[in-house]
Amino acid sequence: MAGESRNWVLMVTAQTPTNIAVIKYWGKRDENLILPINDSISVTLDPNHLCTTTTVAVSPSFKQDRMWLNRKEISLSGGRYQNCLREIRNRACDVEDKKKGIKILKEDWGKLHLHIASYNNFPTAAGLASSAAGFACLVFALAKLMNLKEDQSQLSAIARQGSGSACRSLYGGFVKWIMGKEENGSDSLAVQLTDEKQWDDLVIVIAVVSSRQKETSSTSGMRESVKTSLLLQHRAKEIVPKRILQMEEAIKNCDFTSFAQLTCADSNQFHAVCMDSCPPIFYMNDTSHRIINIAEKWNRSEETPQVAYTFDAGPNAVLIARNRQTAALLIQRLLYYFPPNSDDLNSYVIGDKSILQDAGLTGMKDVEGLPPPPETKDNIPSQKYKGDVSHFICTRPGRGPVLLADESLALLDSENGLPK
Amino acid sequence: MAGESRNWVLMVTAQTPTNIAVIKYWGKRDENLILPINDSISVTLDPNHLCTTTTVAVSPSFKQDRMWLNRKEISLSGGRYQNCLREIRNRACDVEDKKKGIKILKEDWGKLHLHIASYNNFPTAAGLASSAAGFACLVFALAKLMNLKEDQSQLSAIARQGSGSACRSLYGGFVKWIMGKEENGSDSLAVQLTDEKQWDDLVIVIAVVSSRQKETSSTSGMRESVKTSLLLQHRAKEIVPKRILQMEEAIKNCDFTSFAQLTCADSNQFHAVCMDSCPPIFYMNDTSHRIINIAEKWNRSEETPQVAYTFDAGPNAVLIARNRQTAALLIQRLLYYFPPNSDDLNSYVIGDKSILQDAGLTGMKDVEGLPPPPETKDNIPSQKYKGDVSHFICTRPGRGPVLLADESLALLDSENGLPK
Structure with missing residues (x-):
């Protein structure tokens, strides 16, 4: 790990849609891995109206993993957060930001702490699939930050471990969550059926x-x-x-x-x-x-x-x-x-x-x-x-996750990595 | 058929309970015969609080079959009424009332018309099984009037053709409606599981x-x-x-x-x-x-x-x-x-x-x-x-149908056979 000082903060901000199942997911065959008892199909909703925005940041100055949801700090100790963080850290790769002069090696990620800020543009827990958008956005943003090589489907299998229906928020349009057969859940993941432009009059x-x-x-x-x-x-x-x-x-x-x-x-x-x-x-x-x-x-x-x-x-x-x-x-x-x-x-x-x-x-x-x-x-x-x-x-039906390049949209301060 | 004049009226008044299913009847395999797709079990409710009282009368002076429900004349032309009336007339036997000097032969019943008056001591069609008590009472009273030899189970198979759940109102206590196997419905009838005294603290x-x-x-x-x-x-x-x-x-x-x-x-x-x-x-x-x-x-x-x-x-x-x-x-x-x-x-x-x-x-x-x-x-x-x-x-759980011997409780006038 190299940087000019211990005070650098590296950040990624992403926006992820929520989704609504049209063939329902109801029932797990494995409670810990969140493996369902049947396939399900959903439509992704336009993130302009319903989405989660999440900024993830890493810095050698962070003392512990911390998370803020809708500006309020929440605990990351729950198994679902821990499962997602562990799975992503396990797949982290080398990251270099030449402009900032930062280089993080694959093996450094285990020692670095994360700050996460997440915001829903709709009421949380009002039955509008906030946890689906939330976990999808967390996984998507962290995957970008840590330079994961996995594709969206493989990321969906990680998001699934945060909230089952979150795996379907990794794609736009119509999405199928394949229940899979493997005991370890590796084949329980989302695939896109059609993108949001295929059937655009809904x-x-x-x-x-x-x-x-x-x-x-x-x-x-x-x-x-x-x-x-x-x-x-x-x-x-x-x-x-x-x-x-x-x-x-x-x-x-x-x-x-x-x-x-x-x-x-x-x-x-x-x-x-x-x-x-x-x-x-x-x-x-x-x-x-x-x-x-x-x-x-x-x-x-x-x-x-x-x-x-x-x-x-x-x-x-x-x-x-x-x-x-x-x-x-x-x-x-x-x-x-x-x-x-x-x-x-x-x-x-x-x-x-x-x-x-x-x-x-x-x-x-x-x-x-x-x-x-x-x-x-x-x-x-x-x-x-x-x-x-x-x-x-x-x-209307909408697109999948996107990165927000505009730093002004980040939810964390680029200097200290705390909520703006 | 013999009587001192054509003006005699012969009447029977019965009281029949309603019932509530504890294993539900939902779905017919034959719409006309009212044959269910599964057995059901009910508890009969105390007729002191919820019951139908029905008076049935026969007289050579009656010009047609007529019925009054809660003092309002209703049509008997519906298939369900017709099915019950036909099945009972087919099984009618000789009847003699020596006191009144009336004798009706088995073969006379086809030529005689009936007056029927029915009254629920609870709101009709308020979801309180009024049709169950109603058809059970109709069949029970007519069976007494026409001196049928059939037992309660056999009568229940007739009441069933008026309203499926009516068959369970022919008994007190706990009652099972056996779905039966015969195409003609002859074995789709009610049997008593236990009478109302067996489990009397409910x-x-x-x-x-x-x-x-x-x-x-x-x-x-x-x-x-x-x-x-x-x-x-x-x-x-x-x-x-x-x-x-x-x-x-x-x-x-x-x-x-x-x-x-x-x-x-x-x-x-x-x-x-x-x-x-x-x-x-x-x-x-x-x-x-x-x-x-x-x-x-x-x-x-x-x-x-x-x-x-x-x-x-x-x-x-x-x-x-x-x-x-x-x-x-x-x-x-x-x-x-x-x-x-x-x-x-x-x-x-x-x-x-x-x-x-x-x-x-x-x-x-x-x-x-x-x-x-x-x-x-x-x-x-x-x-x-x-x-x-x-x-x-x-x-509470209650008894099955009973005859009301007290003529003052009849709903029809014993002179003219019209509602009192």
Whole structure:
């Protein structure tokens, strides 16, 4: 290890997307290595709207590994962080920064400490896959810093050991996590099915649902399901393998009808397995059910799916619209049933606001003037559920991890390696 | 057929209980004969609190078959009524009432018309198995009127053709509906496992949950599940047969721990299968989920189940307490979380009110003074859900159908055969 002084800091900043599974991961066959009981498929969400930014730094002046998440220092002692750090250090290579006159040899990495700062541009632990984006970004950034020679798939197998679904955030577009067969987990990794440009008319609307319930974490929830659900093994062994093939075909052909049917059915089956666990796990609430009913009624009235829905381990709905036109019709329906509590439409629908404009919704007057959706016309005036949705995020499928070269975007100070 | 005049009316009045399945019936293999895809087991509820009373009458003066349900005339043209009436008429025998000087020969029944009046002492179609009690009572009363020689099991196979679960209301105590193998359904009938006196310390509390949702009928719901759920066949073929054996064992041994585990697991699995249907069916709502969570938390804190829960095709909870002591503790918990909207405790907890007294709850002051259940003590003050439960019904396992000899209890006038 060579540098002009012990005070140099070498840094890398990366940005990594979150992802949402359309064929669900639920159940581990190995709790420590995080090996799943079935393959899963996800769509990566546009990092412009939902992403984690992570700066990793190394310096001979650092006394210990430290990490700050959303500006608050957190412990790195957990097994999941330790597994990722160990796996990456084991693969570290020589690094040279000629401009700064820094050279770190492969064997030096074991003696050097790291500072890590991570920031989510969306609420952490609100059921928006923050740990997936977080671990993917940590692994990706450290791999760059330490000059790992592994490809994205091999990195995904490291990220997997931090949070299973994190492995799917190493790619953009549609991604498959192959469960693998090896006991050591070396073949349990992510591969890209198609990049985000292949099927670029999809629009995604996330309904962040207000909830006062304390939720079961997905880690403990899936452990309970594996232990107690009599339906889970049947799902993993008999149903998912076929669905994976069908979903790959649907994605390859940009076949929205098949994609939507598989996505909705698999989300519902995942929640069915949760309910079949003992004690039963309820992630969806009445608002989630209402959103499903709105989507199902609309899809049926159009005879072909306009929107797919999927729910992870929480009440938030992720709605995937066929294209921009249907996304506009979708947001009209959503705002009709779930008008904002306040008059601030601007903070109620965030992300890609152009969908609002397409829908002709530029202010609260437009929202109040929305007619009931035509598919409800024979019914009694439909009830509205003001306040049941916290806000909506409009986004789309997006790209995989990127490095942020602009040092001004780093979360750590380049002089002292502490949070800015 | 002989009588002093054409104006005689011959009547029979019967009372039949409702039942709640503890191993669920969900899915038909024959829609017309109502043949199920698995065995089911139920407990019959005390007819003092929930029952149907039906008067059936025959008279040469009646011009057509007519029926009144809860004092309102309804059509008998539906296939289910027609199937029951045909099957019973086919088995009718000679009837003689010497006192009245009436003699009806076997072959006369085809020419005579019937009047039927039925009354539920609980809200119809509130998810409280009114059609089960109703068809059981219709078949039982007609069988008595027409002097059928068939035993209760054989009658249950007729009631089954009116409403599947009706076959289980022909007996008190615990009842098994054997799915049978015959194509004509002749061996798909109910048998009594134990009568209501065998396990007589159970107490049942029904939470009638307020709901504004229009629900999927169980008939169309189970049709959708059979068509679309990939988990249903696995449940019916692989899981239920083992559970039936375990449940029979638990009932035989009055083994509450095993009984409660099986009851809760099977209710949850039935709702899981509903959710796995396409479109998904949600019968439980947030209030149902809260009641489950209250029961599960309490059971876990006691290490052995105090209460079992089960939900049919609606949000109402049927809670089965181990004995009177635990029932008192249960009603305390329920009233703590779900206090009445009004001050009228007397109309909020109906049925066997002695449970309220055991619980020391004689007025609203006592309800307001209820401390949080001890199992919540480490938590932040628990939320209350006033208005989310419409009312509670306290009851117990009960007897099967009975004849009501007292003519003053008949629902039809003995002179003209019309509703009183």
